[in-house]
Amino acid sequence: MTESRGGATWFKAQLMRTLRREFALVMRFDAAVPAAPIAAPSAACQLYVHVPFCESLCPFCSFHRVQYREEKSRVYFEMLRREIRLYRDRGFTFGDVYVGGGTPTVNPRELIETLRLIRSCWPIRTLSVETNPNHLRPQVLDALQGAGVNRLSVGVQSFDDTLLRAMRRYEPYGGGAQIAARLAAIRGRFPTLNVDMIFNFAAQSLQSLERDLAMVRELEVSQVSFYPLMTAASTSRRMEKQLGVAEPGREFEFYGRILERLRPDYQPSSAWCFSRAAPGVGPRRIDEYVTQQDDYVGVGSGAFSYVGGRMYSTTFSLNRYRERIEAGESGITGCKVLTLRQRMRYDFLVRLFGLSLPHAFIAAKYGRSFWWRMAPELAAMRLIGATRCDTDAIRLTERGMYCWMVLMSEFFTAVNAFRDQMRLHIRAEAPHPVGMDPGQAARGAGAK
Template sequence: MEERSTETIRNAYKGNVKHGKSEAIAPKWVLQSTEAVMQYYLDRDLTLDRCVLEKFPLPQEGHKYMLYAHIPFCKTLCSYCTFHRFLFKEHKAREYFVNLRKEMEAVRAMGYDFTSMYVGGGTTTVLMDELAKTLELAKKLFPSIKEVSVETDPQIMGDPQIHMLEGLVDRMSIGVQSFDDGILKMTERDKFGTGQEVFENIAKAQELFPICNVDMIFGFRGQTDEILHRDLETLLKLSPRQITTYPLMVTSQTKRSVKDSIAAPHDIMAGQYRMILDMLTEDYTQLSAWAFGKSNNEGFDEYVIDNDEYLGVGSGAFSFLGDSLYVNTFSLRRYNERIGSGNNGVERRKVFGKRSILQYRLLLQLFAGRISRKYFKEVHGVDLDRALFKEVLALKLAGAIKENPEDHDRFIVTDKGKLLGLVMMKDFYSAMDNIRAELRKPLKEADM
């Protein structure tokens, strides 16, 4: 594999130019066929083997890495969320942060450095002082970190302690989901305040961080076009640097609790997505199928897009290094024991073949709205049109991509292609959520 140039990877995923009214509508059968194909590959490839790993593989010269840190605690649990999280208990959370920093130090001792850091959860800001201490250590251990992205909830943005993170966080991502009080109540998000209170908290705190990203979700039951339109107008009034609009992801593990309860029928998604494109791309550049930014090269919300390889620390964290996906133990008890005794937290691994990795990168580039032949040549050492002939042909025949007469290196991803990329990425994340749920299922009370 060729040397992994950060510039090559970043250029492969730069956002789209602004455009006029979208045509992001695809027939229902096209969406269903896309999901069926995705499900086939996910069932085939996303199976994890048991693995007790003593240490991560050593960093490779010329490779660039991102650091992911997972904080698995929330003060209340949302019914539709399948991320790895536990009910917050302060003594357990403080012990966890101590071991998280120990794991970071062990990774540094192996020779790793990182160009960026992403902190996800759970609620990452559940203990602001511990998070600040962790970010300070990360910047000391890994001097190449240029940007730090952190997730949080909208209520935290109104907490005076948020100032503890000023100067440490470059991008704060806030899970709003909707400003509509009815949607917030249905999804149990009213615990973070009314839509107006959420708006005011974010408006006050935006000046603290170079980038504030607002996460929204569409595809809720009862979320009419009027409600979505009003949410988008509120977003434009708030004018954050970045906006992410996720489709509601209902996994096989959550269907019983949310199907026919908070999830809208599948066929409304395409129409709502068209409305999102039409309203946001007047003032924002599209960075990926569901991310929008004020400039053309803002940090993406999906760290997997901008980073071919990343290393995860913390319970339930995922890493992708070389040809392998690694997953840390979901048991807090085992995580604390393993890290406390100087061992690694990994308990699952999946080794991928070359073709599977190429298909995965093609998916991410379709999702990002740019497919670069140069990227596949320089980073993976292959001719894209030959290595993935069937996949490229299928995308062309579906009207998802077309040749760019001004730049042979880059395909043009159509609005239909962005919609299909969004559907496939939604299915990919749903499959990852299913993995999380399966790994959490055997946990006992002593593990939590």
């Protein structure tokens, strides 16, 4: 009996390993081809705006980010606005905007001008901006509110000073008590105030995580995103040096503790994002822009788009970005055409990350063929106990939330591998006279 149960557990673990590998393949850009311009979809889609500058570069971060220089950021924002106008002139319609980074608020004046432009082009419903705790100053906050930002996302990572020092965030972005005071001071100012946290740092103990969870609850922020620490080849060495090597298997225990401590006050809106279940906290929002809508367009350097079953990437070189924009082109330099099966897998992964995949969505987009083409994945997830099929939708179970946290982190690790690859290309570029040194992106982003 015990042996057969052990065998079943082993089989499910193998199955999960295969699924992790298979789903990560969707984000492999090995076959990326030069891209034709994106054709405007008939419906409104989401706009993602990437601002790659940061005042200080965290050793664990594998996003596209470079050291902030005011002059460079001014040129960059000007290019961004030109690219936004280009999409307007090509007939695109956007309803929801997510400005991420890097740190979008490094140059508030330029950011606000860009947000105003976006609002003048389209009737925007939701406007989400990422920031860091040191920017929670009255002047910046007033400007963001004035520009109609309705979701502010603050990168906290942890309130533990020892961890913040190891992450090299204590000096530039403030200590735990200071961050908590700043967050408490802005309670209720934005319809959604999200804080980004990370769990599973090697140097993080369960007690430290408990204290972080208690602080989040005490602050009553309207939303919290708890990311599992994700790796990239370019960051792993530095991360191990600064933060140590995490013991395998802790992720499960940590994630369980997060679910346990956040509920019932906070309810999951995705596998790693939790919204405060209280009246008057604003619309229910999801952290990752990819879960909310079918198609999204990314502008700026190092941004992704997904439109009509094609995945696009803009150039990671700030110089090449400027050259392309000045030539009247978008920043897009790579494209991957997803097969029908890959598109189904992408929707399966991303929608269920947001907890449910409605049957009506499947029927409208793929018809009945979804059920037989995706039969192996559907059966595997049911067998693992990750999903259940209700009359109106496929939904994640409690166990499924953990599985999806793992699958999504694998998916983003594949994105990180692609970012590393793109940064290597930049290092091969010749120096350029325009003042946006191409090597800067590679050095700044930790590709060395």
